[in-house]
Structure formats: structure tokens, C-alpha cells
Amino acid sequence: MALMNYAQAACKALAEAMRADASVVALGEDLGHGGVFGQYRGLQQEFGKARVIDTPISEATIVGAAVGMALTGLHPVVEMRVVDFALCAIDEIVNQAAKNRYMFGGQGRVPLVARLPIGVWSGSAAQHSQSLEAWFAHIPGLVVVAPATPADNHGLLAAAIACGDPVIYMEHKELWGFQGEVPAQAECVLGKARIARSGTDVTLVSWSRMLHTALAAAEQAAQQGVSIEVIDLRTIWPWDRQLVLESAARTGRLLVAHEAVQAAGFGAEIVATVAQELGIPVRRAGAPRIPVGYARTLEDAARVSAETLLLELSALVNGDGRGRSMA
Amino acid sequence: MALMNYAQAACKALAEAMRADASVVALGEDLGHGGVFGQYRGLQQEFGKARVIDTPISEATIVGAAVGMALTGLHPVVEMRVVDFALCAIDEIVNQAAKNRYMFGGQGRVPLVARLPIGVWSGSAAQHSQSLEAWFAHIPGLVVVAPATPADNHGLLAAAIACGDPVIYMEHKELWGFQGEVPAQAECVLGKARIARSGTDVTLVSWSRMLHTALAAAEQAAQQGVSIEVIDLRTIWPWDRQLVLESAARTGRLLVAHEAVQAAGFGAEIVATVAQELGIPVRRAGAPRIPVGYARTLEDAARVSAETLLLELSALVNGDGRGRSMA
Amino acid sequence: MPGANSSPAARLLYLYRTMARIRAFENAAEEASRGSVAAFGATANTTALVRGPLHLSTGQEAVAAGVCANLLRSDCLTSTHRGHGHTLAKGADASAMMCELFGRADGTNKGKGGSMHIADFAVGMLGANGVVAAGIPIAVGAAHSAKIRGSSAIVACFFGDGAINRGPFLEGLNWARIFDLPILFVCEDNRYSATTATDAMTAGAGAAARARGIGLPAETVDGNDVIAVDDAARELVARIRAGNGPQFMHALTYRIKGHVSVDAAAYRDQGEVEQAIESDPLKLAGSRLAALGVPAERIAEVDAEAQAEIQAALAAAHAARVPDPDEAYADVQDTGAGQWR
Amino acid sequence: MPGANSSPAARLLYLYRTMARIRAFENAAEEASRGSVAAFGATANTTALVRGPLHLSTGQEAVAAGVCANLLRSDCLTSTHRGHGHTLAKGADASAMMCELFGRADGTNKGKGGSMHIADFAVGMLGANGVVAAGIPIAVGAAHSAKIRGSSAIVACFFGDGAINRGPFLEGLNWARIFDLPILFVCEDNRYSATTATDAMTAGAGAAARARGIGLPAETVDGNDVIAVDDAARELVARIRAGNGPQFMHALTYRIKGHVSVDAAAYRDQGEVEQAIESDPLKLAGSRLAALGVPAERIAEVDAEAQAEIQAALAAAHAARVPDPDEAYADVQDTGAGQWR
Ligand SMILES: Cc1ncc(C[n+]2csc(CCOP(=O)(O)OP(=O)(O)O)c2C)c(N)n1
Ligand SMILES: Cc1ncc(C[n+]2csc(CCOP(=O)(O)OP(=O)(O)O)c2C)c(N)n1
Ligand SMILES: [Mg+2]
Ligand SMILES: [Mg+2]
16 A cells, blocks of 8 residues: 555556556657656656657547557557547547447457546636546447546556556546555456445445545535445446445435536436336436536536535435436 | 428428528538438539538538638538548537537627438448437537438428527438428427327337337337327437426336437436436337447347337336346 | 569569459449448448448559558558458458458458458458548557567558548658658549549649658559559558658549449549540550560459459358347457446 | 838837737736646646636747737637737737636636637637647638638638647648638747647648648748748738638747746756747847837837736736626527526
């Protein structure tokens, strides 16, 4: 165990993978100076410019080239800075990386990890603040991961590099400096959620930065005598349906909270599944369907707060079917 | 009323809009020869090359230029051939068209209609068969439309051109030749669904080509004594929540069927909303989470058939909570 | 294959054979695809054996044959939607390819790809692609990979004249040059982008000028003359193998048929088409062979062999197994496979 | 503004004033943004008045000033993430801009955009953009629109040296040329793309060579010499207004500060930075003014006016109203507005 931040934990995972396997390479803009968030610090010094590759501002080709690398024996880790810029490489992610193995009948594999940081990033406005995990969960062939803690950013990045599938790896831009204990050995398995706090009255599923808001809300709820079980989903696809269903069956109520826009967000998938399977009361809390504004008041309107979660939780617990049902 | 096919109906709507308003222009590849599906036939002859613009194969710039046109007084209608190619223009659609009005504080409007045909298209395999309406529904700023009939392809395209917002207009590639009566005057309103068949036992919501499968399933169900109310959603965003909730409250059961991949598809949004609001039994039928394969057997595995819908409907009617719940 | 030092006649006969095989393959595929797709005013025939859009390279065979004659099996290639010729020339088996077009389980892609995604990774053919210009970054990455892994393989990257107006063309060439990658870009200029004459859509002096603007050496060749293509490719490939980084070939040719098999291509001037048929690369190579003293019977023999090979491929495709619906769930991804259906 | 026929001193003083206003504006914004964002090793200061990434154009003012001096209010402009200079030079009000940076309801963008999306449509400034090269197609579309509508407006499209490696650069230039659009492309080459020296990432002879490869006339100018930029822009804009289609300017300059305000830019050679400070465009213009006989007091007066204007802008921004949370729901879209929240 060692205390480090979320960026350092990812850096550690990547360094370990590169040390263990010469086929692991990293590519993207500004990696040579450690990445603009320090998440590549020291790597080019250790592994050289041939393996930690500074690229032109060519998102489409960064991902497209990574597909070509992955097909021919390398394991590229691709940096997109923010998911918003990855929108310049969507053909390469969706039509090329995700479908390659299938449409060519299994002749090749595309073991690449594309890092697409998500989330509202203080004062960065509409083009640097999106959370699009639902998009990638919708695309056959992709694995989607969203770590909430330094330990998971270490363990899940290691697992993503090892898994052999194209992985959309979504770090949260407001977590880079978040500190936590990280085990020496990576211990994560893709597709396994984690009960972050046990409880009996409501199951609250979340991931990424919103997990911390969910934990804060659970703590406040506990003070009001309501016991919330908080699940950190960790992998968005394949999501841990079993753990969520077990917990929801136990508590009899489900709330899913995410930072992404609520409309057609991944919360809908989980809520729809649980409603169909268990027929229990279900609710969602996601951002309203508005772009993220710059001014703090506007930005805050696009965030989901612990207060909002408490309102949603109490609506569930009090059996009040209606609330802020759609945003 | 006149009998015409789905492609001709759209052509009529566009011609009428161009006749009425000199600011309406169309741009895309191969428009001059009528579009590869005939959906632009005769337009360049009537309106000239300056208004029916043949473009290079430059999807990013087709949409990006349309944003610039829309900001400066034109009403561009943009052709992307299939939604899959629009993946080469996602930054332009999501970061530029959808967010422009908001992030610039309402200084401009982006009244463009982007035609992104969807759907499995016989024998066209993984890169020409996607249905991605859920993606665009997730993006604040966008309107999303998916007509199922020639009348609606006329009326909704007219409404889309007139509405002043950026519209993702999704025609279905297997409907181009579909015939139907089209009223002389366009009569559609965005955001209004339509009861395509009245019934009492289950509400079945669908759109685009899947509507016809839904109607076929409803007909077969009727022969088995089960009465299905089929709703044609028509506009995916803003969807007609009121009509769907009213119908579902009446029938007490909901099935949503779409051709898109079920996982994180738009059916999840509707089912989640109805489950939360009404607490009634809900189910979804969408494609399994696989790319569309080329061979007919593989392609069929990625389609949702009337038989599948009948199984889902009977699971609902017989109160059997479990079924093909997740694909 | 007869190397560069073999007799000109032997080399040309070899190139001719490749072209004849491509022509025979595509003629057969076209026949089996009548009414394969509803587009260009054609209505679909649901019983067509070859389904969906079928893009024929008829008239362009010399580019595939001439370039691929200079590649090793260990070299890689990326292609476009119009990829039968590149695939055959790179060494794929015609039967496995025809099976793929028929949507059979023994096809190169197990029936999952069809014509538009034809691929044979075993011979380094990394795939046809349904998205214009999308093969360029993938090829660049394969070349970058070879450089990183210290492999001696090079990559050939084919694309059409329409593709040079898409962003990945710029990005890919720039990338190849700054990292000095072992890659041959081949712009197969058939003068059309679907129904549109590309010329009016392309600013400046064309593909080679753009490549030079990005710092790549570029050669323009008569893409209907297989000897010219072979000679140019030999030189460019030699430069690449010698470590001189990316090279660019602009090959001028013509798409004799429509954009897809159902396209009658009525938008073209008939005179233009007739002239192109006059410069059919097979015809041209045939007269060159005669001039080199190769007897007509020898050429007829090669033609007959090609026909026989393709007839066998057709028979194999007819006989081959259709994939089970269950196979639709294979090869999606490993993580979570089987948990979801 | 003093036109091209006014005295050289009057013209230069006008250009100097624009530069001084930009410099004063950005210095003030920088001051108000200390700790605005956690990146480049800096930690965020949640009380910063200017939030998020702030990209300063310090050292590059001559490009904005020289180009925009040749534009009419009815002409359009698109910018990058580094857009304060272009916006001020195009005629936007400094107070409204500062309000925007402070996230106030009276800001140019009603507090919705901030620095990275600064815009003033009323003066034809169609927006800064957070996505590198994304302004290019938008500018091209605005120019296409002018042509279709028969408007006499032209468009200036600014982008950085890093942007010429993204696809939209190729697509946009090609489009502008084939449709012969009234647009001036301005590559503002400050030698860096964030922390990366752009040179190593850019193949070939650079921006102008690429433009020529796509058929555009291109000029390279000393982007720190506002007279050189003004002269070149005058000529290029005249050609555009005369109907000669798109023109290209490659302006060589330097980013004196870090990539964003929190970036100390320690990755650069100190000598290089010192040299750049020597060729600071304001300094250069100052000595030119002196040489033209403009008294030092007159220059100091212009500086003081600029300072006063920006102090007033700061005061206005401090006093201005913060947007209500409710305003977050306005200006999303009309269709379905109010039905959803
Ligand atoms: C990004 C993209 N846009 C449009 C299409 C539709 N399309 C398929 S082939 C083609 C023409 C391509 O022209 P060219 O690159 O010259 O290749 P050719 O067909 O002539 O071999 C077009 C427009 C596509 N497949 N991908
Ligand atoms: C598509 C995209 N990729 C990456 C970024 C991150 N980014 C912001 S500015 C910048 C450097 C841009 O360099 P240049 O075009 O030269 O403009 P400059 O910052 O020097 O003005 C980068 C990489 C982005 N905003 N958009
Ligand atoms: Mg072509
Ligand atoms: Mg720069």
C-alpha cells in the first residue's frame, strides 16, 4: 500500500505494464512533458520517445494508428485529454476499433486502451465537460471503465491494458489530485462492481466522481436514520448486473446517480433492467439536458449534488412516486 | 393526398421548403445526381448548383460548414448518406452545432437539419447498419426525429427545416421504397407521437422501420385475442412523454421496441421513465449487443423480429417477469 | 513470382495472370450480385447470392497487380470499399473470398464482412473498409508498429481519389513523414467518387502535389499500364526498404463499371467510357505480351486458368456452409462475453 | 480607423492602440485568474475570479491587430481557444468581454462561455472554440453563405500552427478553393502546441507549402511586425474582395507566456523566450512609432487609455450580476423547451 493520487496511480499502472511487456506503448499529445495532468510523468524518460510517443494534434489518426498498432502486435494506450476531443476520432473508435474483430471474422484483435477523461471540469464550459459513457456502452465490441479512486485507477488501468479488447477508459478530470491508498499489486477485475458502503434501505449505484457525492449523501442519510447501500459500478460495460440486482432485491429500492446528462444516460439502462427484473421502485439522478455553462452558478446547475441525491432517496423511501423524474 | 414513396416524400418536403424560402440550401455528396437513393431527385435541376451543393467527401466540413451557414442566415439541410459516416463529423455535430447557441449565450442559432439515415440495410454489414438515435437524444441542444412513413417523412422534414434548432433527422435505409399516401400540406409537429393502432392490453412504443414490425406483431397478437396499442414515437427528442404515459397508464403494461442495440438504447430511457412514474411492468426489445454481420443469418440475428416482439408481449401479458431481458 | 531480374515476358505474364484472376473474380461476383441492393434506382432482389453493395475494380487491376508484385507476404496492406483486387493480388485465396461474398462460414471473414470488409490477415491484408479514407490511419499505425517492433515489414495503403479530400489523408501523411515510417501510399485515381467526378471536388494540382506539400516524395504513373506501375512500385518500395520513409504513388486509371454493381453510371459521358475501355489494362498488357513474343495460346491458357480458378471458387461458395445464427455472437469481445446475449 | 491612405504614423498608432488594449486586457485577466485550473502541476484556487483555462495571446497581438484592421464590421471572424485578441481587434467591447471572463450575466455570452468561447456576433466575431481546428469548417461555411446570399462580407479564419495537422485544415482549405470562397486563412504560428514544439510534429515545409499544395496562394509574414501583417492583410483582403477566392497568411510569432495562464512553460529554453521578448510586437511598434516621429508622450497616452479602459472593464465585471441558476436552462433549444427540466 502506498498513498498517491489518482493521476499517479494511473502512471504507476502504465509504468508497470510497460516494464513487464515491451509491446505496451503510449501515444498522444504532450505526453513527453508528463501529460497536462501529470498522468504520464517520467514515462518518456524511462521508456524513451519510441514507446511514449508525442503526437501531432491529429485525434483521428492517434486512434486510427493505435488500431493499426494493435492489429500488428502492440498494446497501445491512447491519450485523448478529454472525451470531448475524442469526438474528433469517433469513426476510428466506433467503426474501426470496436468492429474490427467482428467484421473481419475474428482474424485480428484490437487490444487498445483509449483514455477519454470525463466530467465537469471547473470553469471549462461546454466543450471540456462532457460525460459520454452511455455512448460507448451502446457500441458492441467496446469495454467501458470509469474508476473512482486511485486504487481502482491503478487496478483497472492494469486490467484494461491486459484484457485484449478495445477499452474506453474514462478517468475523471476533477479526480486527478484525489489521494488514496494504492496496493502494490493491481487487483481489479473488469466487470466487477464493489459495495462501497453497505446498507439496507436503498441501493444507490454510481461511478467515477459521482461515487464520492453518493457516499456523502449516504453519510447524511445515515444521520437521518436511513441506511443506503452504495455500489461503485467501476465498469460500465460489462456492468455487474448480478451485484446490482442482488443488492436491489435486498433493499427493495434503487437509485442510480451519474454526472452525465440523465436523458438517455447509462442510468436508464440500469433502472430499466432492475424495473423489469424486480418490479421495485426505481429512480435516476443525472444532469439536466443542458450543456455545461461557464459561470459557477450555471456550472452548478449542471452538476448533481448530494442534496439532489438526498431528495431522490427520500422520495424513494417515502414511497412518493413522483419527483424530479426527468431532466 | 398522393401516393408516393418515403424518398419521394422527403424530396417533396425539401422542394417545397426551397421554393418557399431562398435561405434553404442542401449540401452533401452526390446530390446532383439525385442522391444515391433518389431522395434529392430533380432538386439540383430546379434550384441550381448553388443551392443544391455537391460536396467533396469531407463529412467534418460538410457539417462544420453547415454550422457556419446556419449562423449567417441560411437553413442548410445536410446529407450524410448513413449515420455511420456521420461518425466522421461528430465533433461538428455535438461540440459545434448542438452547443453553439448555448455556449455563445444565445447570440446565434443553428437551424440546420442533418440527415443521418439509420438501420440495418440488407447485406451492408457492420459499418452501414447502425441506429444511433440514443446518442443524439443524450446531447443537449439537438432535436432527434425518426419518421416511419412517407407522410411523416414529408411532414417531419418540413417541420425540422422550419424549427430553428439543429435537428438530427434519421430516415431508415430500408424504407426508401416504402409507399404511402402523403397529404398535400405538411401537417406534422415535432415532439408529438401518434397512436398507430389502438389497443387495451399492452402499450407498444416504437419508431422508424420497427414501427412496421410492431404493427405486424400487434396484428398477430390480435388474432390471439390480445389487444396492443402501438405508438409511433416519431420524435425521439423531445419524446412525447405525455402520450406514452397516458397510454401505458391505461393498458398497464409497456414494451418498447427498437432496431438499435438494446443496451443503452433509447428504449431504456422510456422504460425507466414509465417504471418510475407508473410502477407498471415494463420490457424492452432491441438488438443484441453485436455488430451487424454480413451473412443473412448473422444479419437476422441482429434484427428484432415480430416473433421476438410476440414473445415479449406474451411475457408481459402473462405476468412472467423474466424473459430475454438484456441483450 | 518472377522477380525483377527475370525476363520481362515472365514478369509481365505473372502480372497479367494476377489481373486476369481479379477480372474473372469480379465478373463472377457481379453476376452473382444482380439486384443485391436497393440504390441508384435499382430495386433489391432478395435472392441475390452476393448481398449488399459490391464495388468492382474493373479497369483498375493494374494498380493492385503492379503494387502487390513488389510486396512480400509479411508486408501489410490496407484497402478501401473496392478491395477485391488488392486482396487477391496480396495472395488471398479466391475460394475463401468468394465464400465470404456468398456469406458463408468458411469465408475469409466467416461471413461477417462480405465484399466491403474483405480481409485476409494471414497474407497481411488488413482489410477493406466501408469508410472512405479510414484505412489511412490504420496503415500508418501498422507501419509505426513495424518500426517500433523492429520488423522489416512495410505497409501499402490504397485509397481512392475521393479520399484525398478527407481529413485522415492529411493527418496520416503528416504522421508517416514525421515518424519516417515504412509505408507506400497509393492513390488509385479512377476519376470518380461514386456519381461525382472527383476533379471538380479537388482543389490544386491533385494528389501528388498535396503529398509533396506534406514533404513526401510522390510519383504519378499510368495506372492502366501494369509495367509502369510495377516499375514505379519497385523503385518506391526499394526506397522504403532502404529506410527512406514514406513514399507516394498517384496512379491514374478509370472505373469502367458503375460505383456499385447496381449502378448503371448513366451520369458519365459514353465517349469517356469507350475511351477507357480502349485502355483497359488487360488489353494493354495483352498486346505488350504479344509484342514480347508471348504466343496467344499462352495468354489464353492464363485466362482459362483464371476462369477455372474462379469457377472452382464459385462452386466452393455454393457448397459452403451458411453461418449458424449462434455464430453472430462470437468475436464481439472477450470481456463480458457470454454474460450478455 | 485610419485607412490605408492615412499617414503611416496615424495608421501605426491605431494598430499600436489595438495591441496595447489586448495586452492590458490579457494582463488583467491573467491576474484575475491565478490558480484558475488544476493542470500543469498547478492546483486550483476555487476563489479565482476568472475560472478554467485561460489562454493568453501575449506576444501575438500584432497578428490580430494587423489582420482585423483590414476587416469591416460586417465581415466575419472565427477564432481559437486563444481568442481575446481577435475579439477585441474585431471591435468587441472590453467590458462585456471581461464580464464574460468573470462569468457574469452581462458578459458577451451571458456567462455561458468564458474565455475559451468568447464571441461577439454583433461585430461578426463568431466565436472562440475549444476544439483545435474546429473553427475552420465553420468559417468556410460562413464564407460559403456570404457567397450564396450575395453578401459582400468576407471571413477571416484564425488558427494555430498545431491546427494544420488536423483533418479540418485540409478539408476546409480544399472546400474554400473549389467553391472560390471569400475567406482569409490566418495561421498564427507561435511555434508551440501546448507543451510541444510544433515543428517536430509538422512534416514538410509548413503551413504555406500545404496551402499551396491545395491550390491557395499563400504569404508568410513576420507576425511580430504589425506593419508587415497590416500590409500583407491589406493585399490579401483586397484580392478576396476582388473575387479571387481564398487567400492564406502564415504569420510567424511567439507565445511569450505558457499555454494556459497556470502553465509556467518550464519546458522551453530560456534563451528562446528572452529572444522572443526582445521582438515583442508592442516594443517593435513602439520604436517604429518613435522613428516616425511620434512623441513618447503620445504613446504613453495610448497606453494609459488602454489601461483605463481595462480598469473600467474590471470594475464593470466586478459589479456585474452573476447569472441565476435558472438561466442555465435558457438557450438550449426551442423545440421541447420548458417541457423538460
Ligand atoms: C466517410 C465516407 N463518406 C462517404 C462514403 C460513401 N462512399 C462510398 S465510396 C464513395 C466514393 C469514394 O471515392 P474514391 O475515394 O475515389 O474511391 P472509389 O469509389 O472511386 O474507388 C463514397 C462517397 C463513405 N463510404 N465513407
Ligand atoms: C482537437 C483538440 N485536440 C487537443 C486539444 C487540446 N489543446 C488545446 S490548445 C492545444 C494546442 C494548440 O496549438 P496551436 O494550434 O498551435 O494553437 P496555440 O495554442 O499555439 O495558440 C491543444 C493540443 C484541443 N483543444 N482540441
Ligand atoms: Mg475514385
Ligand atoms: Mg501554436
